[in-house]
Amino acid sequence: MVEQASVGVPFWILSVIVLVSGFMVVSLKNIFHCALFLIFCLTGVAGIFVLLNAEFLAAAQVLIYVGAVCTLMIFAIMLTSNMTSKKIIQTNHNAMVAFFGCMIFTVSVVAMLWITTRDGIWHMATELLPENNVLVIGQLLMTKFVVPFEVVSIVLLAAMIGAIVLARGEKA
Amino acid sequence: MQYYLILAAILFAIGLFGVITRRNTIGILMSLELMFNAAIINFVTFNKYSLAEGLTGQMFGIFIIVIAAAEATVGLAIVLLIYRNWRGIDSDNYSIMKW
Structure with a gap:
């Protein structure tokens, strides 16, 4: 307990x-x-x-x-x-x-x-x-949570490209 | 467990107060970060005290951090764009998307 x-x-x-x-x-x-x-x-x-x-x-x-x-x-x-x-x-x-x-x-x-x-x-x-947190997190990222992991990386890439496009403005 | 949950609730209320009362858009984004952190504290607390099989709460915490980073990036880009067009980032001034 x-x-x-x-x-x-x-x-x-x-x-x-x-x-x-x-x-x-x-x-x-x-x-x-x-x-x-x-x-x-x-x-x-x-x-x-x-x-x-x-x-x-x-x-x-x-x-x-x-x-x-x-x-x-x-x-x-x-x-x-x-x-x-x-x-x-x-x-x-x-x-x-x-x-x-x-x-x-x-x-x-x-x-x-x-x-x-x-x-x-x-x-x-x-x-x-579990004692070894980082090991378990790494294993979970590659097994059980692999689809959310990939989706969230695509979201991060889209946000980065969107920020560049927004902040670049019209003239470039 | 309830001490951590009360801490998260008070932090969430502080962030909510900031979101409602700030006029500066960057201030609103900073208060949003406080609210995200309160949510992550809740996830991690429940993961330790209420459902310790696996690390699902901590995984969700990591995903929330990533989403918050993306949100801050896009939000600050929008703030810069608004500043360039209106010469000011008070949220009372740009209400053209209201109908």
């Missing part, structure tokens, strides 16, 4: 990092600082993956999100550079509605989780994850 009760100090540290920097991402005025806090937040999520025995996913998170996607965001922010000045207001008029909607969402999900945990209706795993 997997241990359920305690999550330990690293979980609390990482979740504080993730939530605080995530809140900074959506609330700061300067969009460039938001991108830097997004890097913090995604690195914290990678730490959460390590706690959940998903080492390969943590490495992929650091490589793809922190290394590629955030760099792409920062490039786009710099290319649209007149948007980063502090005078421009970054939020629109429905901030209060959105705040209350998200609070209702959070409270309802937490209440649902609390009730279902108290009643004990979750199906709990009776065994641990």
